Amino acid sequence: MDKVLRDKKAICVFVLPAFLFFFAMVIIPIFMSGYYSLLDWNGMSKGIFVGLRNYIDLFTSYNNEFAKSLGNSLILAGLSVFIQLPISLTLALILARGIKGEKFYRTVYFIPVIISTVVIGQLWSKVYHYEYGIVNMFLRNFGLENLVRDWLGDKGTALICVFIVIVWQYIGYHMLLMYSSAKSIPEDLYEAAKIDGASELTTAFKITIPLMKPILNVCVTYAIVGSLKTFDLIWVLTGGGPLKSTEVPSTLMYNTIFFKNQFGYGSAMALFIVIECLVLTVVVQKIFKSESYL
Amino acid sequence: MKRISKKLLCLFAALSLTLSIGGCKTTDGTDGGTTSPDGGSKDKPTLKIWHITASDAEGNRTILLNAIKEAEEKFNVKIEETGTENEQYKTKIKSAMAGNSGPDIFFTWAAGFSQPFVDGGKVLNLDPYIGAVKDKLLTGITDNFTYDGKVYGVPYQMQVGPLFCNTELFEKYNVKIPETYEELLTAVKVFKENGVTPLICGAKDVWPAMWYYDVLALRTAGSQLCNDALAGKASFESQEFIDAAKKLVELTEAGAFGPNTMSVSWDNANVDFAQGKGAMLFNGNWVTGNVNAESSAVKGKIVARKFPLIEGGKGTATEYFGGAGDGYMINSATKDPKLAADVLFFLCEKLAFDMYEQNTGLPGWNVSVDESKINPLTKEISDMTKDSTGWTLWWDVFLEGAAADTHKNLVVQLMAGEITPEKFGQEMQKLNAK
Structure with missing residues (x-):
């Protein structure tokens, strides 16, 4: 068996089925979208070749709605990296130091991740509900009636309300990744630190976090890419509204293709999202490589 | 020797796996589009039908399934039905038709929604077959399915938007059911003061808000001008359309749609109305189903009235917002067009009859049913529209994709005060300029 595994031909043969599947399901559609993005096409009749017109339209036409949606997704990426991940990291470090009820808290924090996004969306739309939502109930009961508002229906608050939910949901996910990484650090390192008289905080910053660098890299990449292509929760909570204030590139793309019948223009958005994610992944990798310590 | 055979075995296993995947793919590719004769006896042709009556909770599902069963016996065919929920269906049918994997007969929306199907040559021209049933159809009912003078689809029902009023709330606060716009404004004020949402809307889904603008435009401009403007023959910048926009702004500013309409979906708005939380609702006749449901708190307390008239407007009381907005079409790739057309006509007529009799819709065909069985609310709507002199279809069905x-x-921007009525007119006119 060992010999088979070292045989290049055998490797090819074994990789082939999965590769073909991947090729047909992922690679080909991406290239197809690339082709569609060069067309002015309603999805039914014959498309007209328009070159890079759709890509230019992304940033010049339709009231700049794509640029705005892109801005929204970048805000989310920022929130994820600078708010969500630090919270996850703090929770992971605390849990990994073996506090009482470690397993219980680990499970509790992870629950939002395993619940379906649609359920989460319904749950939070009740939380934000104008009449019986817990937020407004709280405000009314404490005499803060001037703050009561239609959280998801108000252009000024809808975006941040939706982002709070997204950030909240995936805290547990990143926490679990970081937690398992922190747990795998050998105990003797901690013992040595203790003998040297390092406090818990110093240990965390000098030993645990630097050793978690690979997983932090993964988390940052996931957080950024996940934010750029986020769709489901926004779709359930606001559908991109009110007045397009919570539109992100993927909801806009969906609307463009399936409600406006602009397959070419929508495909340009799709391809833009793919390229944007790839580029940012590479950038994150570069940053982590160049950092000699963290 | 042993090693070689091992290698061969691996190779063979991998190869068969690859081929089996490839095999699946080819069958997938040829399966759609044409009707496959497999399944069922060989001499029976098979027809695939797609529709949106997906939920078992809907009374219409039993009606449809019965009609299909009858059609199967009558025409000696096997009919495979697939139901998909409304919003999902819109996506599904578009991609299926684009990929030539659509069913033989399918549910669709009239005018703009189906325009791409017609332009792309994906649907069958029914002119050669429709002659036999032409006088059974209500006059003008296929207008919205007519493209370049050719009929491509057949409706089974017609729809209309009445103003539903909760009589219990009107009596409680001693308000007159509005017949003019001024009376509507008064009613809005009284209800608002008493903490009742005057007009239920559901603007999160955008289209329910559009209904209010469209009907106001119908009252200020009349159906003729509306239809002309929608067809690009008149300007949206004319005073009538700007007046309608002003009225909508006035209503919104008077608090007519409640404090949180922007975050309420149509489904939730519908529930709110059935729970007696709102005084009035302007939407389609399908609301009756919800109002008459077991769980409804307003059963028997709702009346359907004409939308109030606007003084000085061109619209009259006999013009209605509605028409035949949906129906069925036939895939141009179907194997036996004559058979598919016959089944289609049979199904639509049967649906029209049964849905009217069971109080879930207004018929688009000339059907005679035992009137005593009809629910009072449905009958009220049906009788109300008998004097009709003009119709305007929902604008979002009339206009195509991006324009809709x-x-x-x-409309939502207008309601939120983001644009002025004049700007609204200009932006609407840009749609016609394209």
């Missing part, structure tokens, strides 16, 4: 989306979003 723009129109709906402009």
